[in-house]
Amino acid sequence: MSTPYAVHPGMIGTEVWRTLPRPLHWLLKFLLKIPKEGAKVILHCATTNQLTGESGLYYENDKQIKPSTVAEFMNSQHSSGNLAKAAQLNKAPSINS
Numbered sequence: 001m002s003t004p005y006a007v008h009p010g011m012i013g014t015e016v017w018r019t020l021p022r023p024l025h026w027l028l029k030f031l032l033k034i035p036k037e038g039a040k041v042i043l044h045c046a047t048t049n050q051l052t053g054e055s056g057l058y059y060e061n062d063k064q065i066k067p068s069t070v071a072e073f074m075n076s077q078h079s080s081g082n083l084a085k086a087a088q089l090n091k092a093p094s095i096n097s
Contacts, residue, residue, distance in 0.1 A: 009038035
């Protein structure tokens with residue numbers, strides 16, 4: 001049985017940054033995690049027995065954290081059947097409004 005989790009491994013130093021100016025590459029080496037470190041939280045959620053029976057949790061930078069207020073609101077609206085109303089609240093205003 002699979003269990004869903006939301007995971008944000010943090011800022012990872014991958015090829016996505018390759019278009020930045022060269023001096024920033026040097027700086028980012030000190031600020032970004034290497035891919036192996038970024039995979040740590042993903043592998044933890046996928047393989048640990050400690051999370052058995054838990055579901056739908058949010059993990060960021062190797063620890064469980066509380067989801068944002070917007071995410072909690074959307075989840076409550078989905079659970080109560082008001083997802084369409086919640087989506088409408090988050091719609092960008094039209095040009096004609």
